[in-house]
Amino acid sequence: xxxxxxxxxxxxxxxxxxxxxxxxxxxxxxxxxxxxxxxxxxxxxxxxxxxxxxxxxxxxxxxxxxxxxxxxxxxxxxxxxxxxxxxxxxxxxxxxxxxxxxxxxxxxxxxxxxxxxxxxxxxxxxxxxxxxxxxxxxxxxxxxxxxxxxxxxxxxxxxxxxxxxxxxxxxxxxxxxxxxxxxxxxxxxxxxxxxxxxxxxxxxxxxxxxxxxxxxxxxxxxxxxxxxxxxxxxxxxxxxxxxxxxxxxxxxxxxxxxxxxxxxxxxxxxxxxxxxxxxxxxxxxxxxxxxxxxxxxxxxxxxxxxxxxxxxxxxxxxxxxxxxxxxxxxxxxxxxxxxxxxxxxxxxxxxxxxxxxxxxxxxxxxxxxxxxxxxxxx
Amino acid sequence: xxxxxxxxxxxxxxxxxxxxxxxxxxxxxxxxxxxxxxxxxxxxxxxxxxxxxxxxxxxxxxxxxxxxxxxxxxxxxxxxxxxxxxxxxxxxxxxxxxxxxxxxxxxxxxxxxxxxxxxxxxxxxxxxxxxxxxxxxxxxxxxxxxxxxxxxxxxxxxxxxxxxxxxxxxxxxxxxxxxxxxxxxxxxxxxxxxxxxxxxxxxxxxxxxxxxxxxxxxxxxxxxxxxxxxxxxxxxxxxxxxxxxxxxxxxxxxxxxxxxxxxxxxxxxxxxxxxxxxxxxxxxxxxxxxxxxxxxxxxxxxxxxxxxxxxxxxxxxxxxxxxxxxxxxxxxxxx
Numbered sequence: 001x002x003x004x005x006x007x008x009x010x011x012x013x014x015x016x017x018x019x020x021x022x023x024x025x026x027x028x029x030x031x032x033x034x035x036x037x038x039x040x041x042x043x044x045x046x047x048x049x050x051x052x053x054x055x056x057x058x059x060x061x062x063x064x065x066x067x068x069x070x071x072x073x074x075x076x077x078x079x080x081x082x083x084x085x086x087x088x089x090x091x092x093x094x095x096x097x098x099x100x101x102x103x104x105x106x107x108x109x110x111x112x113x114x115x116x117x118x119x120x121x122x123x124x125x126x127x128x129x130x131x132x133x134x135x136x137x138x139x140x141x142x143x144x145x146x147x148x149x150x151x152x153x154x155x156x157x158x159x160x161x162x163x164x165x166x167x168x169x170x171x172x173x174x175x176x177x178x179x180x181x182x183x184x185x186x187x188x189x190x191x192x193x194x195x196x197x198x199x200x201x202x203x204x205x206x207x208x209x210x211x212x213x214x215x216x217x218x219x220x221x222x223x224x225x226x227x228x229x230x231x232x233x234x235x236x237x238x239x240x241x242x243x244x245x246x247x248x249x250x251x252x253x254x255x256x257x258x259x260x261x262x263x264x265x266x267x268x269x270x271x272x273x274x275x276x277x278x279x280x281x282x283x284x285x286x287x288x289x290x291x292x293x294x295x296x297x298x299x300x301x302x303x304x305x306x307x308x309x310x311x312x313x314x315x316x317x318x319x320x321x322x323x324x325x326x327x328x329x330x331x332x333x334x335x336x337x338x339x340x341x342x343x344x345x346x347x348x349x350x351x352x353x354x355x356x357x358x359x360x361x362x363x364x365x366x367x368x369x370x371x372x373x374x375x376x377x378x
Numbered sequence: 379x380x381x382x383x384x385x386x387x388x389x390x391x392x393x394x395x396x397x398x399x400x401x402x403x404x405x406x407x408x409x410x411x412x413x414x415x416x417x418x419x420x421x422x423x424x425x426x427x428x429x430x431x432x433x434x435x436x437x438x439x440x441x442x443x444x445x446x447x448x449x450x451x452x453x454x455x456x457x458x459x460x461x462x463x464x465x466x467x468x469x470x471x472x473x474x475x476x477x478x479x480x481x482x483x484x485x486x487x488x489x490x491x492x493x494x495x496x497x498x499x500x501x502x503x504x505x506x507x508x509x510x511x512x513x514x515x516x517x518x519x520x521x522x523x524x525x526x527x528x529x530x531x532x533x534x535x536x537x538x539x540x541x542x543x544x545x546x547x548x549x550x551x552x553x554x555x556x557x558x559x560x561x562x563x564x565x566x567x568x569x570x571x572x573x574x575x576x577x578x579x580x581x582x583x584x585x586x587x588x589x590x591x592x593x594x595x596x597x598x599x600x601x602x603x604x605x606x607x608x609x610x611x612x613x614x615x616x617x618x619x620x621x622x623x624x625x626x627x628x629x630x631x632x633x634x635x636x637x638x639x640x641x642x643x644x645x646x647x648x649x650x651x652x653x654x655x656x657x658x659x660x661x662x663x664x665x666x667x668x669x670x671x672x673x674x675x676x677x678x679x680x681x682x683x684x685x686x687x688x689x690x691x692x693x694x695x696x697x698x699x700x701x702x703x704x705x706x707x708x709x710x711x712x713x
């Protein structure tokens with residue numbers, strides 16, 4: 001439904017066109033992302049006139065939009081981490097498993113007993129204080145991210161294989177932590193991570209903002225972002241020019257693991273439990289989809305962090321829309337799978353070559369595609 | 379750098395380890411299998427029975443079939459992550475057609491096999507003609523097939539058709555009071571056919587050539603494009619057949635069937651000595667990969683204390699170890 005083939009470009013003006021004009025319209029895929037989001041919102045408005053209505057209850061903002069934003073928080077965070085990985089021409093399909101592990105660690109450390117206090121309701125029980133719990137869950141997630149990073153950057157394993165191993169075994173690890181059961185969390189302060197409000201705005205959005213601020217600062221205010229793109233476009237050339245490709249590749253997988261860990265905390269806090277089997281199931285699809293919808297090519301190179309956030313928002317809006325339409329949410333998998341297919345075809349060199357041959361004068365101005373980037377063996 | 383097979387400058391022959399490294403991963407697998415099987419026989423009473431050994435095949439016939447197809451894909455230098463969901467889709471389509479629409483199994487089975495082959499063909503075409511990396515295409519294919527399962531039904535569909543239950547219950551007696559199922563025969567036939575295909579046909583030799591060096595294969599005039607597309611088609615067919623076997627085994631269709639099977643299939647192939655970088659590997663090795671998988675599974679069952687999650691963890695770690703081993707060999711070859 002979404003990715004329409006790129007529109008035919010306007011005929012080149014007789015004078016030398018400003019560089020990047022074509023990319024500005026077609027190449028910078030934010031246009032498609034925004035168009036898709038607008039379509040979804042228009043559809044929602046048509047079916048539900050109160051879609052934009054925001055009311056204030058108990059000093060908190062309430063409404064469909066707020067709900068969508070709140071629910072897309074975990075995906076936004078993972079998508080940002082994954083954007084960095086994909087920009088280095090890598091992939092991480094273990095994020096869903098890490099979400100499960102992080103939630104399992106947190107739930108197991110808080111403990112799963114319900115303690116009643118005198119008939120007034122439940123008491124807040126926790127075996128470890130909350131900062132310790134959060135630090136442990138995030139630490140474990142970071143470790144798993146680093147594990148991926150070591151295998152890929154230092155042992156030279158293919159990213160898909162290394163993260164596939166974690167995708168499979170990670171769920172096993174989560175099951176071991178939870179003993180194969182769903183651990184319910186009975187500790188009210190923990191609920192605040194995913195359900196709480198700060199200044200009337202969902203707390204999870206502050207986490208998203210914090211993560212976004214850190215990553216954007218690190219990649220856009222330092223040369224790190226440029227290095228990451230250089231590795232994605234041509235790892236050999238980037239190493240020869242002195243970019244520490246190994247260290248940076250290692251770091252992006254570690255960051256991706258950490259992001260998945262943060263998301264895992266939000267998810268487990270949201271549903272007040274940890275389920276090793278189903279928490280974060282198929283999150284990897286949503287995350288990859290968010291990244292490609294945001295305009296970052298799966299072949300690496302240029303990346304768009306805020307585009308990925310936008311992509312996550314689109315996916316959550318789509319899911320909410322489908323819920324509202326009364327269709328089983330699992331059916332969206334078909335649509336999502338199809339979108340990944342189409343987008344990856346549209347981003348392929350063949351289609352790019354077709355676009356180029358349609359406008360041969362622009363060929364020299366498009367630095368983003370480098371057919372020499374070796375794939376597969378990394 | 380020393381060229382392959384050339385005598386060293388110091389006159390000493392290359393060590394046996396380096397000369398026979400084509401078979402070394404397989405030798406490691408067979409050795410490890412014997413050690414683990416021996417350990418099981420030593421630790422657990424009743425482990426060393428023919429029926430337990432045959433159960434390796436009975437419980438993993440679908441894995442053997444899908445791993446056989448995967449062997450070809452990996453030898454050609456590609457990867458296919460969609461196998462688990464194609465199996466699930468096959469069980470789902472079979473179940474709904476037989477139970478809800480009253481189709482005859484004689485019609486349903488060819489139909490689902492064709493469906494799997496077409497699914498593989500479509501992915502192969504996208505990989506070959508749009509030059510998209512195989513893992514992205516097959517990852518999308520994996521999600522798409524799972525989604526199709528849920529379009530059919532979100533719940534599990536039990537199969538009560540007499541043909542399916544008869545085949546499922548049918549046991550072929552063997553000497554010493556043991557028996558195997560139809561599934562085992564199917565798996566062995568597929569493996570034998572794949573063995574012939576890999577080693578005695580042009581198609582098979584072309585796959586090895588492509589995996590070794592696609593550009594060279596192209597320059598030699600080999601039909602690279604056609605062969606690569608056919609490899610994915612063959613794998614789709616194998617997955618669908620594995621799905622049929624899985625339907626016999628489980629007697630139900632469910633969208634959550636064979637979750638994570640792609641890891642098992644890839645692990646089985648790699649443990650069987652096939653290089654992930656392509657160009658080298660054996661169908662016979664995959665057989666040992668399946669045996670290894672069966673041994674681990676059975677050891678964990680016999681132990682009783684370990685939860686079944688350990689199978690996944692062990693197989694993942696084993697895959698990891700073999701991947702690292704392969705890197706090591708590749709490095710030893712270069713120096």
